[in-house]
Amino acid sequence: MTTTRTADAGGRQLAMVLDLNKCLGCHTCTIACKKLWNRDAGAAYAYWNNVETQPGQGYPRRWQETGGRTATGAVKRGEIPDLDADYGRAWTFNHEQVRAQVGAGAHKPWLRPDAPPTWGPNWDEDHGAGEHPGTNHYFYLPRLCNHCTHPACLDACPRRAITKRGEDGIVLVDQDRCHGYRFCVEACPYKKVFFDPERGVANKCIFCLPRIEEGVAPACARQCPGRLRFVGYLDDPEGPIWKLVEKWKVALPLHPEYGLGPNVFYVPPVGPVAFDRAGRLVDDAPRIPGALLESLFGSRVHEALRIVRDERARRRRGEASELMDLLIAYDWNASFRLPAGTREVL
Amino acid sequence: MATRRRLVLSAAPPALSPGGYVARAYADHVTPATAQADLASSFEGGAWSIALSWRAARAVRALDGDPARFVDAAALLVPTTEGAQAMTMGAPGDPVEGVLWRADAERPLRIAAEGWGTVERQPAPPQWTATARWKDGFWYVTFRLVGWPALDRFRRVAVAVWQGAARERAGLKSVTAQWIRLS
Ligand code: SF4
Ligand code: SF4
Numbered sequence: 001m002t003t004t005r006t007a008d009a010g011g012r013q014l015a016m017v018l019d020l021n022k023c024l025g026c027h028t029c030t031i032a033c034k035k036l037w038n039r040d041a042g043a044a045y046a047y048w049n050n051v052e053t054q055p056g057q058g059y060p061r062r063w064q065e066t067g068g069r070t071a072t073g074a075v076k077r078g079e080i081p082d083l084d085a086d087y088g089r090a091w092t093f094n095h096e097q098v099r100a101q102v103g104a105g106a107h108k109p110w111l112r113p114d115a116p117p118t119w120g121p122n123w124d125e126d127h128g129a130g131e132h133p134g135t136n137h138y139f140y141l142p143r144l145c146n147h148c149t150h151p152a153c154l155d156a157c158p159r160r161a162i163t164k165r166g167e168d169g170i171v172l173v174d175q176d177r178c179h180g181y182r183f184c185v186e187a188c189p190y191k192k193v194f195f196d197p198e199r200g201v202a203n204k205c206i207f208c209l210p211r212i213e214e215g216v217a218p219a220c221a222r223q224c225p226g227r228l229r230f231v232g233y234l235d236d237p238e239g240p241i242w243k244l245v246e247k248w249k250v251a252l253p254l255h256p257e258y259g260l261g262p263n264v265f266y267v268p269p270v271g272p273v274a275f276d277r278a279g280r281l282v283d284d285a286p287r288i289p290g291a292l293l294e295s296l297f298g299s300r301v302h303e304a305l306r307i308v309r310d311e312r313a314r315r316r317r318g319e320a321s322e323l324m325d326l327l328i329a330y331d332w333n334a335s336f337r338l339p340a341g342t343r344e345v346l
Numbered sequence: 347m348a349t350r351r352r353l354v355l356s357a358a359p360p361a362l363s364p365g366g367y368v369a370r371a372y373a374d375h376v377t378p379a380t381a382q383a384d385l386a387s388s389f390e391g392g393a394w395s396i397a398l399s400w401r402a403a404r405a406v407r408a409l410d411g412d413p414a415r416f417v418d419a420a421a422l423l424v425p426t427t428e429g430a431q432a433m434t435m436g437a438p439g440d441p442v443e444g445v446l447w448r449a450d451a452e453r454p455l456r457i458a459a460e461g462w463g464t465v466e467r468q469p470a471p472p473q474w475t476a477t478a479r480w481k482d483g484f485w486y487v488t489f490r491l492v493g494w495p496a497l498d499r500f501r502r503v504a505v506a507v508w509q510g511a512a513r514e515r516a517g518l519k520s521v522t523a524q525w526i527r528l529s
Pocket of ligand 2: 023024027028029030140223225227228
């Protein structure tokens with residue numbers, strides 16, 4: 001394994017594309033990740049992958065305001081999210097009580113959290129915004145570590161415990177070096193480093209490194225019923241990532257203005273159109289405001305949406321579209337292009 | 347012979363912290379959370395006893411599962427060469443050694459460093475102890491240290507204090523700017 005501390009590793013970069021037009025909000029990705037990697041007691045509150053509703057406050061709450069970068073990419077002091085107010089403490093339930101009630105013949109035992117929940121990873125799910133009916137809108141935004149080209153977490157660690165691998169750009173925490181200072185948690189503007197207070201060390205998404213080394217895509221991508229995740233190398237012209245990011249230019253990084261060079265990209269959601277008071281659909285009146293999408297994905301989002309719409313129209317006319325074939329995932333295996341460790345087979 | 351000193355502490359300069367974040371994000375961290383500490387030391391029968399006390403309005407003794415909490419801590423640093431500097435925590439070729447007490451740990455840790463960000467920790471030798479008591483807004487921590495050649499030779503220490511309540515950790519600390527000679 002070759003690792004480097006410098007942000008410009010100069011090596012290859014693994015990346016992921018998520019087509020937000022297809023996310024169902026089922027959270028299978030979150031559970032797949034959590035069950036696989038993140039079950040320690042001190043990480044009960046932590047979700048390397050989460051799916052949040054936009055517009056919304058997200059997880060952790062207010063993550064877009066509390067990171068260590070300004071809107072022009074300058075360093076600012078970030079915050080460590082609060083366990084109750086921002087992450088939400090993992091719920092525990094009154095199982096024993098319910099069991100006793102059932103044993104005593106109760107017909108309607110009440111299973112409920114031991115303490116009133118205050119926040120959680122999908123707390124404001126489906127709230128969205130707009131006026132119902134007509135302009136109400138929301139979409140799902142699955143989030144994970146972006147394995148940034150210039151990682152703020154790495155830059156923040158005085159212990160040099162965070163490295164970016166030269167061969168694939170995966171950003172890792174060396175927990176043997178970590179002293180639990182949590183500057184990485186403060187600094188990451190995506191709030192994708194977590195702290196395990198039981199073990200006293202930081203942890204974060206490892207891009208399913210052991211799977212990658214076997215040529216198998218990360219669990220969040222493989223398990224996604226919406227088949228909206230693509231995995232491969234950014235510089236592979238035969239792969240889906242290069243095609244979506246570089247060739248078709250429909251996949252964009254989240255908050256490019258932070259300046260970290262995220263390597264997780266999103267095809268922005270076209271969303272439905274609005275309808276007027278008479279209930280008629282209004283063409284050219286998307287319900288998801290352009291300003292919201294621009295605030296998340298930058299000014300290139302409008303051009304990306306235009307390309308997706310144009311290619312959809314082309315397909316509707318019965319014409320061929322490489323982009324639509326790719327996004328529809330006709331050949332699901334083509335969504336993942338990794339060097340064969342053990343070739344992934346459906 | 348015993349030494350009793352009132353120490354003036356200053357905020358360690360965040361600019362010394364490796365990486366681009368801490369130096370910039372904490373550039374305003376210039377006021378020490380612990381402005382002074384009292385030190386009393388004695389050397390008897392081959393053993394050092396070094397007692398430190400400082401004001402800590404609220405003691406933070408454990409993380410209690412809270413990812414945003416930091417515990418109180420204090421360390422003594424000792425040079426291993428004539429040229430080793432306390433403020434930089436040594437430098438390559440001029441290492442420093444130390445002992446670290448953390449309010450949530452049963453045993454002290456032995457540390458070694460050759461500059462900021464290079465600290466290596468290991469369990470302290472079994473004959474080293476740190477006993478701590480918090481009373482009426484003050485921490486009283488007494489180190490008993492036996493068989494520490496660098497301390498026996500140089501008879502100098504530097505002091506660092508971290509206030510958990512002020513979220514101090516790593517380079518966010520109050521320190522003595524110079525070595526303190528123990529008689
Ligand atoms: S998203 Fe955050 S945790 Fe992941 S590499 Fe970027 S700065 Fe580090
Ligand atoms: S598994 Fe796929 S469809 Fe389900 S929430 Fe995650 S990204 Fe969306």
